[in-house]
Structures are given as structure tokens and as C-alpha cells.
Amino acid sequence: MAKSAPTTRVPISGKKTPAKASHSTTAKTKQASTARKATTSKKDSSKKKPRGKTEAEEPYPTWAAPTPAAAVEAVARLATVHGLPSPPERKSILDSLVRTILSQNTTDKTSAVAFARLKEGLPTWSQVLDAPEGVAEDLVRCGGLAEVKMERVRAILRDDRVRTDGEPSLEWLHERDDDEVKRVLTSFKGVGPKTVACVMMFTMGRAEFPVDTHVLHIAKKLNWLPADASREQAYEHLNRRVPNECKLDLHILLVEHGKCCAKCAKNGKLQKKECAVDACPLVGL
Ligand SMILES: [Zn+2]
Structure with missing residues (x-):
């Protein structure tokens, strides 16, 4: 169900792009294709505008930038320096959510270590729930705020929507639309809009654009x-x-x-x- 990133890539212009920038187009055709894609996208936002994306309004309706062409051009230019990103690795939604909770108030590197230690010490989410108090906290301590973060993780793992028959899981969200996914994920304590956007974009392949610093x-x-x-x-x-x-x-x-x-x-x-x-x-x- 997840959209695979590679097939939806926008062609970028050639230049000396490292990796896979082989499909070059002229500026004109590139713009034309951008415009077409922007209007025929499967997840056409004008159709689904909708209820769940709820109260949130466009704060700058008359601010015309970026144009679709400028966004595509930015990707092309940045790719000449940094290369086109590889598709994100496949993770479960729950793993991704916990990973982002552990990354709060610390660096990516440190939280990656904390998450790896947690998975190594307690490989399944049931084991995290069943472990004696303090064990999981000790495993993620290097990322700081261990007690607060693990309390939030446990609350998620115990939630009825997560604790299904067997192992805690949120994979069923793959079958739900963007609005419902947002509603469910933001209902967990400590999970803000940026975390949700990251989980949806990286892990679920949804068309989200998280804004970090x-x-x-x-x-x-x-x-x-x-x-x-x-x-x-x-x-x-x-x-x-x-x-x-x-x-x-x-x-x-x-x-x-x-x-x-x-x-x-x-x-x-x-x-x-x-x-x-x-x-x-x-x-x-
Ligand atoms: Zn720069």
C-alpha cells in the first residue's frame, strides 16, 4: 500500500550528479512535466482537501512561492552536490514512532544508539512491556529523559489500538487514509505534528513534508x-x-x-x- 518512492521521483536535470541522474530532460519539458504531475497526482490535495486535515488552514494563501517548478529545481540543484537520497529503509510504524520519541531533545546519532540498544536488549515490544521496571530506561539512558520517554512508549504499547492480539503493532494504519493516520498518531502523548509527518513520509511513503529547523x-x-x-x-x-x-x-x-x-x-x-x-x-x- 505504501507508495514506493523511486517510481514517483521527479526527473532531474543532468549536470554532474553523482549517482543516478541519468534521465535528463530539457528545462522546458521538465517544467511541463512538473506542471502535469502537480495537477494529476494521485493524492490530489484539491480533491481530498478535507475534513481531517482539519482546522489547519493555509496561513499564506496569497504567497505564491515556492512554485512547483522551483521546488523541483531545488531538488535538481541540491542533488548535484549531495546526490539523490536513497529510499528510506523499511521499518515498522511502531519502530519508527518509538525511534522519533527517543530522538526528542537529543541528536539523531545519540538517539539511534539508544534505539539500537533498546532493540538489542529487548527485541520485541512485548518484552519491553514485560521487562522489570528500569530495564528499558537503562537501555535508552544515553539519549536523555529516559523515564519520560519510556513512559510515553509504554503508554503507546498498552493502548488498545496498538495492543492487538499478539505483538503490539500499528501496521494496520497502512490501510487507512492520511487523515485517520494523523488522528491516531497525534492522539498519543508526546507525539507532535512533526513526528507524525516524519513517520508518514519516511515509513509509510505518504506525501508529507515535515519541517525541521x-x-x-x-x-x-x-x-x-x-x-x-x-x-x-x-x-x-x-x-x-x-x-x-x-x-x-x-x-x-x-x-x-x-x-x-x-x-x-x-x-x-x-x-x-x-x-x-x-x-x-x-x-x-
Ligand atoms: Zn547553501
């Missing part, structure tokens, strides 16, 4: 958002304007770029000095 900062620099936009407003605006087909790639590339480009990094600080970018490909976009 790098995405927000660069989108403002590109004038895709008003300078005072909050993360929530940015999410509502960009999610409507970025074509579904390039959401995953654009999100991953902007996050990577925000860590490697002195021009685009927040406060000019590079989080990944080892892959510092010489010339910012977004200049002039």
Missing part, C-alpha cells in the same frame, strides 16, 4: 515563506505548495544541505564539516 531556515532564505513564519505555519504552507512527488527528496536534501553549507546553515554553523559545500547550488534560485 533546517527546512524552515532555508525555506525562509529562498523567500518561500515570510520571515516570521513559525514551523507550524511553514508546514501548512509548504505541504500544500511542494509537489507530492518531490517532498521526500526535497526534505532530505534540505536537511542535509543545512548541515553542510555555510551559507544556508542556521547561524552559519556546520553540523557536518566533513561534507562542507564549496559553492551553494541554491544561489539565484
Whole structure:
């Protein structure tokens, strides 16, 4: 049911892209195809606009940027420097949700270690529930806030919607529409809209565009958002304007770029000095 990312990739223009940028097109055809895709997408947002995406409104209805073409162009340009992202590894929805809960208030690297230790020490979610008090906490302690985070994880694991017949699972959400998935995931304590958007995009293959600090900062620099936009407003605006087909790639590339480009990094600080970018490909976009 999950849409596979590779088949929905938008063609990018050639240049000296590392990996797989072999399907090059001219600028004109690229724009035409972008426009077509933007209007014929399966998950056409104008049709489903809908109820569940609920109260959330477009905060900047007259702000015309980014255009679909600009979003596609940004992917193409960033890919020349960082390469096109590989499709995300397959994980269960519950694993993905717990992983993001463990990543709160810490770095990706540290939370990855915490999650790996938890899975190694208590390989199944039933074992996490049955373990004596403090065992799971000790396993994830390196990520900080171990008690708070594990309390939230246990509350999710005990939830009737998760604790089905056997092993706790949320895989049934693959069969449900975006609105219901959002309703269910946000109903868990400690699970905010960004976590939900990440789980839906990376793990469920849904057309979501999570906004983190790098995405927000660069989108403002590109004038895709008003300078005072909050993360929530940015999410509502960009999610409507970025074509579904390039959401995953654009999100991953902007996050990577925000860590490697002195021009685009927040406060000019590079989080990944080892892959510092010489010339910012977004200049002039
Ligand atoms: Zn840059």
C-alpha cells in the first residue's frame, strides 16, 4: 500500500550528479512535466482537501512561492552536490514512532544508539512491556529523559489500538487514509505534528513534508515563506505548495544541505564539516 518512492521521483536535470541522474530532460519539458504531475497526482490535495486535515488552514494563501517548478529545481540543484537520497529503509510504524520519541531533545546519532540498544536488549515490544521496571530506561539512558520517554512508549504499547492480539503493532494504519493516520498518531502523548509527518513520509511513503529547523531556515532564505513564519505555519504552507512527488527528496536534501553549507546553515554553523559545500547550488534560485 505504501507508495514506493523511486517510481514517483521527479526527473532531474543532468549536470554532474553523482549517482543516478541519468534521465535528463530539457528545462522546458521538465517544467511541463512538473506542471502535469502537480495537477494529476494521485493524492490530489484539491480533491481530498478535507475534513481531517482539519482546522489547519493555509496561513499564506496569497504567497505564491515556492512554485512547483522551483521546488523541483531545488531538488535538481541540491542533488548535484549531495546526490539523490536513497529510499528510506523499511521499518515498522511502531519502530519508527518509538525511534522519533527517543530522538526528542537529543541528536539523531545519540538517539539511534539508544534505539539500537533498546532493540538489542529487548527485541520485541512485548518484552519491553514485560521487562522489570528500569530495564528499558537503562537501555535508552544515553539519549536523555529516559523515564519520560519510556513512559510515553509504554503508554503507546498498552493502548488498545496498538495492543492487538499478539505483538503490539500499528501496521494496520497502512490501510487507512492520511487523515485517520494523523488522528491516531497525534492522539498519543508526546507525539507532535512533526513526528507524525516524519513517520508518514519516511515509513509509510505518504506525501508529507515535515519541517525541521533546517527546512524552515532555508525555506525562509529562498523567500518561500515570510520571515516570521513559525514551523507550524511553514508546514501548512509548504505541504500544500511542494509537489507530492518531490517532498521526500526535497526534505532530505534540505536537511542535509543545512548541515553542510555555510551559507544556508542556521547561524552559519556546520553540523557536518566533513561534507562542507564549496559553492551553494541554491544561489539565484
Ligand atoms: Zn547553501
